[in-house]
Amino acid sequence: MSFRVRVAGAAGLALSLLMGTSALAQGVNGPIRVGVLSDMSGPFADQAGTGSVVAAQLAADDFSKEAGELKVEIVSADHQNKPDIGLATARRWLDQEGVATIVDLPNSAVALAVANLMKERHRVALASSSLTSDLTGKACAPTTVQWVSDTWAQGSATARAVAGRGLKSWYFLTVDYALGQALERDATVALKAAGGTVKGSTKHPLNAGDFASPLLAAQGSGAQVLALADTGADMINAVKQAAEFGLMPEMRIAALFVQLSDIHALGLKAAQGLQLASSFYWDRTEGTRAFGKRFAERMNGRMPTENHAGVYSSTLAFLRAARDAGTIEGEKVVAAMREKPINDALFGTVTIRQDGRAVHDVFLYEVKTPDESKGPYDYYKPLATVPGDQAFRPLADGGCPLVK
Missing domain, CATH: 3.40.50.2300 (Response regulator)
Structure with a gap:
């Protein structure tokens, strides 16, 4: 399964195709292509899937309001939870379609393989839906950012x-x-x-x-x-x-590792009382509720998972950093993302560490009883906040070779 959503105009798209990948590597001279590589039909399709494409499009829409003439194009594909298919898609996007970054990447085996390829090609891997902590440990790379959570x-x-x-x-x-x-x-x-x-x-x-x-x-x-x-x-x-x-x-x-879509599928009668850690819940702040409303309007009333929120926020942060750095070269874009804290509407204050870990607060929730819920997707009640510096593995303990 593969489809694309265009934000760029026809003239800009034609120009970028004539320029090719090598020219794009020298600067941001045409539409920035963002590839959403996801599970569209398998066990993670509700957590990510089509909703991740919608989330990336929302990020592109918001970026367009501040980007001037710079355009964005969203492309997407189903990796089918197979690393070889994920790698083949990523290579095609890089070699033939000038994709600047790949986002989402549910399935840790796929994410590890694609992140390594992106390092070789000097492009950014936004592992927003992959959980293995090896991405910021032994497999860390100067072109990888892991946005939402990890194991x-x-x-x-x-x-x-x-x-x-x-x-x-x-x-x-x-x-x-x-x-x-x-x-x-x-x-x-x-x-x-x-x-x-x-x-x-x-x-x-x-x-x-x-x-x-x-x-x-x-x-x-x-x-x-x-x-x-x-x-x-x-x-x-x-x-x-x-x-x-x-x-x-x-x-x-x-x-x-539980997400909102899982609770929805289980139903509150079966899920009530489960305690879980989550970096995002749509009903936590005014900013998260506003995003949830926009997302639901495009998803037939479904509220976003933390994977969807991670795709939105990491894509928007990447686009802004590429614009500011004037390049899509992975090392330079990630360095720009690390320069200062990111004030994110969905995750609060986010800092990008040297190992590629996006650090932000994590929240502990308990699933409501059926009587406590006011309706669909009103599922969590807050228990505690874990500050970012305590929520994620200490920088020195991960074994990332980039950490001096």
Whole structure:
């Protein structure tokens, strides 16, 4: 699946095609092409997918109000959760279509592969929907920015909150690729630091569907907590099947990465009481509510997830930095993004660290009961704010070779 949304005029588009990629590398002389590489039809389609294309378009619309003659074009494609397809699409965009940056990138394996390619080609990877903390650790690059969250932030915040309630023995149900592996790893570190123990772990393939065997293993482990180191459709199915197998209330469920679309799919009756960490919720501030309203108008009433918010904010920050730097060369654009704090309408004050981590506050929420909710997407009640300097892994601890 591939389609594009044009903001540029026909004359500007024709000019940029004549100029080619090499000329664009010398300066911002034609439409800036932003590639939204997402999961359009798989387990992350509701978290990202078409909504990410809409979010990028909203960023392009807002940038056009301040950009003068500089135009933006949004292109998009489905990576199908396959790194080889993601890489092939990214290469085509870079070699044939002059794409300046690639954003979204749900699926950590795809994100790691594409980010490495972007480093080689000196273009910016905006990993706004990828969670593996390796992107700002051993795999960090001067052309990568990870905007929303990561496995360290999600695992640490959730483990500390749940263990703080005395629930310290865990069993992990983990999706068997980069995201799940990093989520389990980073949550385990935080859990053990809080005095907890791991009773066992079962890996499952992406889009597994049937969780009977691992759920029975978890139930027999004696663990207090079933920790779901997965997300999207896998997390939703695991929660539903855990209820069918009668795991609750003897076991509590700690979902390490939950988004608004997942709660909507589960329904409040099944999801009520879940505690989660999120960097964005549409009903938190006037700025988030305004964005939510604009997004919902284009998405048949659906409210944005934090992935959608991350696509909007990182795309807008990139466009402004490319304009100010006068180039789309990745190292120079990321350096411009790091120059000063970004006053972002959706995430508050954002700073970009040397390892590419976008640092901002993270919030702990609890899912409302059906009686507490006033209607669709009114799902979260706030519990606490985790300041950015505490929410993300310390700069010196990630193993990023860029950090001196």
